[in-house]
Amino acid sequence: MQLAEMNWPAVAALSKKTPVVIPVAALEQHGQHLPVFTDSMLIGEIIRRAEQALKDRVLFAPVMWLGNSGHHLDFPGTMSASPRAYIDLLVDMIENFMTHGFTRIVVLNGHGGNTVPGQQALFEVRQKHRHRDDLLLLFSCYWALGSQPHQVDPSIEQHGMGHACEWETSMILALAPQLVGDYKKAAAVDPSQPFDPVHRAWTTKDRSAAGHIGNPRVATAAKGETLFKVFSADVVNLLERVIRWDGSRWG
Numbered sequence: 001m002q003l004a005e006m007n008w009p010a011v012a013a014l015s016k017k018t019p020v021v022i023p024v025a026a027l028e029q030h031g032q033h034l035p036v037f038t039d040s041m042l043i044g045e046i047i048r049r050a051e052q053a054l055k056d057r058v059l060f061a062p063v064m065w066l067g068n069s070g071h072h073l074d075f076p077g078t079m080s081a082s083p084r085a086y087i088d089l090l091v092d093m094i095e096n097f098m099t100h101g102f103t104r105i106v107v108l109n110g111h112g113g114n115t116v117p118g119q120q121a122l123f124e125v126r127q128k129h130r131h132r133d134d135l136l137l138l139f140s141c142y143w144a145l146g147s148q149p150h151q152v153d154p155s156i157e158q159h160g161m162g163h164a165c166e167w168e169t170s171m172i173l174a175l176a177p178q179l180v181g182d183y184k185k186a187a188a189v190d191p192s193q194p195f196d197p198v199h200r201a202w203t204t205k206d207r208s209a210a211g212h213i214g215n216p217r218v219a220t221a222a223k224g225e226t227l228f229k230v231f232s233a234d235v236v237n238l239l240e241r242v243i244r245w246d247g248s249r250w251g
């Protein structure tokens with residue numbers, strides 16, 4: 001179900017055990033070859049596919065397109081909430097659904113920069129409502145739910161999410177090829193972090209002059225279709241688990 005298409009009595013009639021998905025993404029530079037709305041378009045397509053499988057068992061909020069994208073602000077077109085404003089916005093969205101009685105809320109993320117503030121938002125809501133024992137508050141990136149796309153299609157070279165990379169370029173090629181620029185001219189940008197496993201703070205221009213991180217040149221629309229299938233199946237599996245949760249236990 002799409003919240004945006006429902007009237008309030010229809011929302012009121014839903015079981016309060018219905019999982020609610022808040023999809024969060026971004027509007028930010030995606031190299032010289034992909035549109036700035038890439039993350040929002042990709043999670044929108046993954047949700048569209050998941051909703052077809054789940055029908056009226058899950059409520060999907062509209063994609064929240066404004067994200068935490070300060071690290072991309074050196075590139076024109078990027079828009080970003082400041083981190084504290086973003087945390088507060090997510091806290092409000094989660095608490096709005098709690099006000100309406102819902103107890104199973106999944107923030108599904110389509111942009112890496114949202115991970116830290118997104119998890120912080122869940123932390124703050126949980127501590128504020130610490131007396132409750134009926135809440136299931138979850139956060140995950142859609143590409144981090146367990147499946148390994150390269151095991152499904154060995155021609156997929158990338159093993160983790162980059163930025164305007166093989167994965168994202170492939171998915172936009174499958175979804176909206178008319179929006180893809182000359183990705184064959186994009187030089188490969190090493191996605192590794194030399195101080196790994198230590199976290200080093202970064203801005204995108206520290207790592208990439210063109211704005212992408214990864215190797216867009218090996219992207220294909222066929223890989224994109226595989227990635228959509230793998231990631232949307234993972235999202236469906238996650239939401240089936242949320243539906244099966246008994247309503248109180250940790251496990």
Ligand SMILES: [Zn+2]
Pocket residue numbers: 030038039110111163164168
């Ligand atoms: Zn992206």
